[in-house]
Amino acid sequence: MKLATLLTQYLYVHHRLDLPGIGSFILDPAVASQLATARPNQLLTDGIQFEYNPSLPESPELIAYISAQSGKMKALASSDLESHIQLAHQFLNIGKPFHFEGIGTLTRLKPGEFEFIADPLQAPDRKKESQSRESNKNSTKEEQSPRYESFLTETKPSQGWRKPLIALLVLAGLGLAVWGGYAISKKSRQPKEEVVNETPVQNNTLPLADTTTKQVTDSIPPVPVAAPATNDLYKYVLEVSNQKRALKRYNQLRTNLWDVKLETKDSVSYKLFVLLPGADTTRIADSLTVFLGRRVYIEKD
Numbered sequence: 001m002k003l004a005t006l007l008t009q010y011l012y013v014h015h016r017l018d019l020p021g022i023g024s025f026i027l028d029p030a031v032a033s034q035l036a037t038a039r040p041n042q043l044l045t046d047g048i049q050f051e052y053n054p055s056l057p058e059s060p061e062l063i064a065y066i067s068a069q070s071g072k073m074k075a076l077a078s079s080d081l082e083s084h085i086q087l088a089h090q091f092l093n094i095g096k097p098f099h100f101e102g103i104g105t106l107t108r109l110k111p112g113e114f115e116f117i118a119d120p121l122q123a124p125d126r127k128k129e130s131q132s133r134e135s136n137k138n139s140t141k142e143e144q145s146p147r148y149e150s151f152l153t154e155t156k157p158s159q160g161w162r163k164p165l166i167a168l169l170v171l172a173g174l175g176l177a178v179w180g181g182y183a184i185s186k187k188s189r190q191p192k193e194e195v196v197n198e199t200p201v202q203n204n205t206l207p208l209a210d211t212t213t214k215q216v217t218d219s220i221p222p223v224p225v226a227a228p229a230t231n232d233l234y235k236y237v238l239e240v241s242n243q244k245r246a247l248k249r250y251n252q253l254r255t256n257l258w259d260v261k262l263e264t265k266d267s268v269s270y271k272l273f274v275l276l277p278g279a280d281t282t283r284i285a286d287s288l289t290v291f292l293g294r295r296v297y298i299e300k301d
Contacts (some may be wrong), residue, residue: 001070003080010065010244011048017103017277018059021085022054023114025103035121048104050116082245174291181276181284182259185233186276235299236288238272246270274301 015032031047057149058078066077088106091098097107104118171268238260239249248261249272253260264270276284281284281298288296 003066003070003084004067004101004249006066007084007100008205009069010062011103015062018056019085019088020058020090021054023050023054023056025050025100029056031121035076042220046118048107048118049115050104052114086241086245105176106278170292174287177284177287178258178274178291182274184277184279185275188232232278234276234278235273236276236290237299238274238288239294239296240269240271242268243270246272 007017009024011027011033012035015027015029019025026049028047028049034049049085058081063074063078063081066072066081067074070077071078072145083182088098088100092106092108095108099105102119104116107115131187181273238253239246241249244265246264247270250260250262253272258270260274262270262272285296285298
């Protein structure tokens, strides 16, 4: 079930939805009671209000509700909610309206002032709900009823192990690709000494004195040392976000032994990136995108 639908359901059940960094959506209890007794699919207007409050903390009850309804862990539910709120902030900061499905449309007029247009509330169709509940009960009964099959029937081998194995192989391949790129970049950073081939000097003249030999020996220049080759490194930008999320993701990736780096230019947006060699940049960027679930792009270091 989509996160937007879960937020709407939470508002209808608890009559209040607190979103950190944005504010609160409040459902009028009188309108909520009218929804309970209204005709199926009847529309009610002006039932939801918005209060701007950017200092609201994250609601543990909302995270627990999303986790229970979606079947995800609370950490993943919190990450999904944070991504949804960041998307809303991106729309609002550039002056575009953001629509909360089933709740309404929010528009930023100026700093600290917002315009909210509530969506009409629709009464649920109780017949369809009862039919869906009965169908769910029947399906659970069928699943619980024993199946008597003939002993001559060949049982098909279970193939449920293939999907986890394929996912494990994909993750292992991505890990090897990242580790290989890191190893190559680390090796390319080490300074390489240039080998100077000393060629003997043919001298057809007679040696005059030992001092001449000493002067020739002392005049040989020292062996130059090459600087680390860093021009072939590429910056793979993993994510650009605010300070709180950037530090959180930075610590998570560091815990998983990623050589991730963090930088900021304006103390507002923070950039997470890794430095890898320029070989096969497209494949590495695509692998990182699939592994992290976010688009990874390249900046020349």
